[in-house]
Amino acid sequence: MMRALHAFPGGLHLETHKEKTCAESSLLQPLPERIVLPLQQHIGLPAEPIVGMGERVRKGQMIARASGYVSVPVHASTSGTIVDIGLHPVGNPATPDARCIVIEPDGRDEWFEIQPVHEYASVDPRELQAVIRDCGIAGLGGAGFPTHVKLNEGVENAVDTLIINGVECEPYITCDDRLIQEKATYVVAGARMIAHAVQAKHCVIAVEEDMPQSFAALEKLVEDDIELVKVPTRYPAGGEKQLIKMLTGFEVPSGGLSIHIGIVVHNVATAAAVYRAVTRGEPQVSRYVTVTGDVDRPRNLQVLLGTPIHDCLRTCGFREDGEARIILGGPMMGTHLRRLDIPVIKTTNCVLVQPAREPAAELPCIRCGDCVDVCPIKLLPQQLYWHARSDDQDEAQRYHLFDCIECGCCAYVCPSHIPLVQYYRHAKSRIAAAERQRQGADHARTRFLARNARLDRQERSRNGALPAAAGADIAEKRAYISDAVERVRDRRLQRDPNQGGDD
Amino acid sequence: MTEAAFISSPHRHGGATITAVMLRVALALLPGILLYAWYFGIGILIQCVLAACFALALEALLLKLRGRPVGLFLRDGSAVVTGLLLALCIPPTTPWWMVLTGIIFAIAAAKHAFGGIGYNPFNPAMAGFVFVLLCFPREMNSWPAAPGTLETGLGLGDSLRAIFLPGREMVDATSGATALGYMKSRLGLMGMISEIRADPVFGTFGGRGWEWISAGFLAGGIALLVMGIVKWHIPAAMLIALTTVSTGFHLYDADVYASPIFHLFGGATMLGAFFVATDPVSASTTPRGRLIYGALIGTLTYVIRVWGAYPDGIAFAVLLGNAAAPLIDHHTRPRVLGESGSGA
Ligand code: SF4
Ligand code: SF4
Numbered sequence: 052m053m054r055a056l057h058a059f060p061g062g063l064h065l066e067t068h069k070e071k072t073c074a075e076s077s078l079l080q081p082l083p084e085r086i087v088l089p090l091q092q093h094i095g096l097p098a099e100p101i102v103g104m105g106e107r108v109r110k111g112q113m114i115a116r117a118s119g120y121v122s123v124p125v126h127a128s129t130s131g132t133i134v135d136i137g138l139h140p141v142g143n144p145a146t147p148d149a150r151c152i153v154i155e156p157d158g159r160d161e162w163f164e165i166q167p168v169h170e171y172a173s174v175d176p177r178e179l180q181a182v183i184r185d186c187g188i189a190g191l192g193g194a195g196f197p198t199h200v201k202l203n204e205g206v207e208n209a210v211d212t213l214i215i216n217g218v219e220c221e222p223y224i225t226c227d228d229r230l231i232q233e234k235a236t237y238v239v240a241g242a243r244m245i246a247h248a249v250q251a252k253h254c255v256i257a258v259e260e261d262m263p264q265s266f267a268a269l270e271k272l273v274e275d276d277i278e279l280v281k282v283p284t285r286y287p288a289g290g291e292k293q294l295i296k297m298l299t300g301f302e303v304p305s306g307g308l309s310i311h312i313g314i315v316v317h318n319v320a321t322a323a324a325v326y327r328a329v330t331r332g333e334p335q336v337s338r339y340v341t342v343t344g345d346v347d348r349p350r351n352l353q354v355l356l357g358t359p360i361h362d363c364l365r366t367c368g369f370r371e372d373g374e375a376r377i378i379l380g381g382p383m384m385g386t387h388l389r390r391l392d393i394p395v396i397k398t399t400n401c402v403l404v405q406p407a408r409e410p411a412a413e414l415p416c417i418r419c420g421d422c423v424d425v426c427p428i429k430l431l432p433q434q435l436y437w438h439a440r441s442d443d444q445d446e447a448q449r450y451h452l453f454d455c456i457e458c459g460c461c462a463y464v465c466p467s468h469i470p471l472v473q474y475y476r477h478a479k480s481r482i483a484a485a486e487r488q489r490q491g492a493d494h495a496r497t498r499f500l501a502r503n504a505r506l507d508r509q510e511r512s513r514n515g516a517l518p519a520a521a522g523a524d525i526a527e528k529r530a531y532i533s534d535a536v537e538r539v540r541d542r543r544l545q546r547d548p549n550q551g552g553d554d
Numbered sequence: 555m556t557e558a559a560f561i562s563s564p565h566r567h568g569g570a571t572i573t574a575v576m577l578r579v580a581l582a583l584l585p586g587i588l589l590y591a592w593y594f595g596i597g598i599l600i601q602c603v604l605a606a607c608f609a610l611a612l613e614a615l616l617l618k619l620r621g622r623p624v625g626l627f628l629r630d631g632s633a634v635v636t637g638l639l640l641a642l643c644i645p646p647t648t649p650w651w652m653v654l655t656g657i658i659f660a661i662a663a664a665k666h667a668f669g670g671i672g673y674n675p676f677n678p679a680m681a682g683f684v685f686v687l688l689c690f691p692r693e694m695n696s697w698p699a700a701p702g703t704l705e706t707g708l709g710l711g712d713s714l715r716a717i718f719l720p721g722r723e724m725v726d727a728t729s730g731a732t733a734l735g736y737m738k739s740r741l742g743l744m745g746m747i748s749e750i751r752a753d754p755v756f757g758t759f760g761g762r763g764w765e766w767i768s769a770g771f772l773a774g775g776i777a778l779l780v781m782g783i784v785k786w787h788i789p790a791a792m793l794i795a796l797t798t799v800s801t802g803f804h805l806y807d808a809d810v811y812a813s814p815i816f817h818l819f820g821g822a823t824m825l826g827a828f829f830v831a832t833d834p835v836s837a838s839t840t841p842r843g844r845l846i847y848g849a850l851i852g853t854l855t856y857v858i859r860v861w862g863a864y865p866d867g868i869a870f871a872v873l874l875g876n877a878a879a880p881l882i883d884h885h886t887r888p889r890v891l892g893e894s895g896s897g898a
Binding site (some may be wrong): 063065104193222292294302303304305306307330374378380382383384385386387389403405406409412414415416417418419420421423425427428429430431434436450451454457459462463464465466467468470472476 | 560562563564565566567568570571572574575613622626627630667670671672673700783785834835836839840844883887888889890892893894
């Protein structure tokens with residue numbers, strides 16, 4: 052039975068430029084001279100190193116452990132010696148340097164002994180979660196959200212539909228396409244495991260219309276338990292909210308999570324990583340990266356985490372005459388890289404080389420409304436811009452600034468060439484900063500109130516008014532999670548590249 | 555690698571520019587302008603060139619005075635469109651200094667005093683036109699006689715003389731009124747529409763000659779819709795509102811209230827609907843707001859034409875619509891994806 056698709060508002064037809072890389076099999080990127088593994092490759096708290104200088108480690112060995120609930124461990128991506136634990140450039144515009152563990156490979160690429168889980172279907176979902184967390188899997192789609200946290204949401208809430216997202220809507224990027232073509236069995240098996248882990252009623256794998264080989268590969272493997280769907284090629288069809296809208300007709304509540312409407316979305320690469328973690332006990336130590344654009348041999352590479360971007364570029368025939376602009380990610384949402392010695396991490400999906408062009412001069416907004424027509428969230432980008440520019444934070448929020456997914460559709464069509472997304476990011480980080488300040492003052496009071504409430508609860512349960520503390524326990528855990536997610540979001544906003552220049 | 559400035563996503567652009575938009579708007583005016591020249595002589599072409607040149611020169615001067623990059627802003631082409639629209643609103647024999655007055659008001663007072671392109675709350679061309687209309691009511695109401703009522707339209711020599719050497723004895727040919735004006739004054743004298751329509755100033759369905767010029771603007775407007783330069787909301791709402799209101803009154807008393815076709819093709823309706831009311835800077839900017847805005851202008855146009863002091867109401871209606879636009883925008887913010895109240 053074919054699922055009836057719904058349309059999402061706005062969006063763009065973009066030239067895909069995928070033909071360069073989607074038909075060629077991926078290459079194994081050779082071992083680099085040094086592996087640099089940032090302790091934070093995910094959203095959340097950085098992992099804590101558990102190895103010392105000079106220690107010998109093997110591939111797949113945990114070298115830093117998760118430091119909290121919203122955190123994932125880091126594993127050595129090859130065998131070798133730890134030569135440094137300290138600050139290294141990671142290419143993040145706001146915090147250019149971050150703590151990393153550096154490994155000097157011994158060239159043998161020896162695996163740590165690994166313990167697979169047999170018969171996942173009989174395993175308790177929570178146990179599966181723990182396996183996934185211990186294998187360091189964090190949203191490979193790009194956001195880097197710890198997979199086990201999402202799974203946990205799924206365990207705690209009833210999941211109607213699990214969506215495995217293979218929709219690579221950004222131009223140029225084909226790493227998921229290649230992964231599906233080459234590892235379709237992993238994807239499908241991983242999807243089944245995640246479906247079991249969250250006890251989903253339905254499971255859908257979605258790919259784009261222009262990924263016929265992937266579709267064919269998956270079609271051979273899926274059975275009645277998994278629905279395979281082709282969605283139209285339209286940017287940003289792979290955005291979580293857009294994909295959910297298309298597949299189910301439901302809208303993720305503004306400011307809410309998809310789980311609130313019983314939907315969990317995971318990327319295809321995450322599904323493949325889960326499969327490896329569960330059946331083979333293999334942690335996440337490598338990933339597919341598309342290297343494309345202005346290079347001689349555009350290609351998908353299988354890259355060990357921690358390999359410098361520069362090495363990947365070199366493999367693909369990058370000409371180093373210095374005039375190119377390197378984008379990490381796709382042309383619509385990627386980040387501009389200013390140095391190339393930074394490592395590939397769990398969220399690195401694409402390295403795009405494009406000619407450095409002078410940005411066109413920015414003219415005033417003429418209120419043409421072209422941006423309104425393409426905004427997939429149905430925002431009014433021109434009004435948002437107006438309020439963001441004049442730093443009117445209340446109005447900007449009234450116009451739903453925080454619902455903006457920074458897809459860039461608005462800026463793409465703007466005849467005045469206004470870098471709208473830049474204004475929104477800037478405004479978001481300013482509002483987040485103001486919010487933090489306010490919260491600083493509120494925090495003490497909240498804690499005080501929380502303590503009173505707890506004492507009160509204890510008092511009442513002692514008096515038999517409440518059944519034990521089980522309920523309270525869950526509530527507290529929930530609060531902790533939402534608190535952590537909140538903090539994570541703050542930090543993400545903080546990473547905004549423009550926040551330094553409060554001009 | 556060099557430490558280049560950080561560049562924010564997206565790293566691609568669709569290639570649209572204001573210049574391209576304005577160029578297409580100007581091109582879309584062409585069919586109407588050519589038909590205008592065909593029916594009423596070469597004067598309108600001189601007027602268009604003159605007004606556009608004045609507008610460009612003044613824009614350059616003001617940009618310079620305000621210390622803005624002259625070349626960059628001049629290239630956007632908005633001044634040319636303002637000039638063309640103003641020229642199309644005034645009689646083709648208007649003396650050059652009146653044109654200049656209108657342009658000065660449009661570019662200096664209505665545009666740059668507010669901060670230049672993007673910041674003007676009122677449509678500059680309409681503001682300039684209304685200004686000269688108030689200053690020189692007599693000249694602004696001496697239109698060329700209907701084609702076919704005299705031997706020819708005004709030739710090149712006569713047009714040049716009327717524009718550049720005004721004050722001489724005006725040629726008889728310019729004493730006429732437009733169909734709307736004629737209709738208005740005769741209705742004021744208790745004439746019946748059936749009799750009034752017999753006058754040679756009327757054509758098949760609008761003013762003689764003017765009806766085809768309107769059709770030219772309609773064609774240009776449709777081209778803009780097809781190219782996606784203009785969105786359908788404003789013209790559609792405006793024309794539908796005008797049609798609805800005029801049909802209602804026409805059915806009520808056909809002897810006093812002219813037919814909807816006459817309103818659609820008489821006067822500046824088509825020019826207003828596709829080229830003036832749609833000026834994005836001064837219009838409402840939300841999809842729903844645009845419908846309200848268009849309907850408001852359509853209705854006001856009718857009200858001013860029938861009960862107001864001026865034969866045509868487009869310019870006033872647009873300016874009133876401009877004034878209401880911020881309020882309309884404020885109340886018509888669309889429901890964003892996932893905002894409560896959503897039927898999933
Ligand atoms: S597309 Fe650009 S110029 Fe047009 S309304 Fe949006 S922000 Fe303004
Ligand atoms: S970047 Fe934000 S405002 Fe612009 S189109 Fe995307 S969601 Fe809408």
